[in-house]
Amino acid sequence: MLTRFAENVWTVDAPLSFLGMRIGTRMTVVRLPSGALLLHSPIELGAALRGEIDALGEVAHVVAPNVYHHLWAVDAARAYPRAKVHAPSGLRSKRPELRVDAKLDGARAEDFEGALVPHAIGGSMLQETVFVHPSTRSVISSDLSENFVEAPDHLPTKLYLQAGGILGKPGWHRLLRVVYRDRKAARRSIDALLEHDFDALVLAHGRPIARGARQAVRDTFAFL
Numbered sequence: 600m601l602t603r604f605a606e607n608v609w610t611v612d613a614p615l616s617f618l619g620m621r622i623g624t625r626m627t628v629v630r631l632p633s634g635a636l637l638l639h640s641p642i643e644l645g646a647a648l649r650g651e652i653d654a655l656g657e658v659a660h661v662v663a664p665n666v667y668h669h670l671w672a673v674d675a676a677r678a679y680p681r682a683k684v685h686a687p688s689g690l691r692s693k694r695p696e697l698r699v700d701a702k703l704d705g706a707r708a709e710d711f712e713g714a715l716v717p718h719a720i721g722g723s724m725l726q727e728t729v730f731v732h733p734s735t736r737s738v739i740s741s742d743l744s745e746n747f748v749e750a751p752d753h754l755p756t757k758l759y760l761q762a763g764g765i766l767g768k769p770g771w772h773r774l775l776r777v778v779y780r781d782r783k784a785a786r787r788s789i790d791a792l793l794e795h796d797f798d799a800l801v802l803a804h805g806r807p808i809a810r811g812a813r814q815a816v817r818d819t820f821a822f823l
Contacts, residue, residue: 601628601651605735609655610801613642620756622747622804624668627739628652629732631712635659638682639730640668640741640803641675649678658682660711663697665727666690668741668803673697685710687726703728715739718792722784729792737799738792738812744769744819746805769808769815776822786823793817 601609607630615624627639636652637660644652652658658679663672663686676684676698685706686699701710706717706728716731720743729740746769747760763772779785793813800812808815 641671665725721788722781724778739801741803789820
């Protein structure tokens with residue numbers, strides 16, 4: 600069920616519907632230098648998937664990367680009670696049952712053994728923090744971009760993606776651009792992210808981008 604994305608980085612896909620649209624979602628597993636694991640944007644952890652994860656190492660971190668990717672964070676926190684749970688400040692009121700041990704807003708690379716560099720995306724209702732993984736020149740995210748390069752079989756989803764201008768290419772749906780309330784702050788955050796050396800991007804919706812991710816991110820945020 601786990602798919603190797605890069606060295607010490609794995610992903611696993613899961614179905615997800617949003618307003619009736621079949622957009623899917625994705626969890627990322629990162630192995631840190633100590634051998635400990637980080638679960639980014641957890642999905643439902645069935646017995647088979649848990650077995651694969653546990654075979655890789657001990658889960659030390661559970662990350663809910665923004666205020667929307669949290670559906671299975673509570674279950675992951677309960678499954679791994681010794682793991683440190685990271686989440687944005689805004690999630691505390693939205694999911695009071697979620698144990699939050701550390702705010703992502705102030706996260707530092709040292710919190711993740713220096714292997715991941717947290718980067719908060721400002722000006723957005725999503726309150727997302729993405730992670731630069733320098734050793735693989737990757738960025739691990741949930742909603743930094745979407746990449747539906749292949750037309751889905753589900754007609755309403757296909758029409759939704761076409762209307763948003765993101766069918767067949769990376770981008771951010773036109774209707775969802777409203778989440779960037781402070782576009783100047785968001786632009787500063789994206790420009791700072793683009794200063795990092797990365798070429799790959801893990802995202803939650805659509806296909807991960809193995810090459811050319813910096814240009815894809817640049818194109819995604821041309822509207823800012």
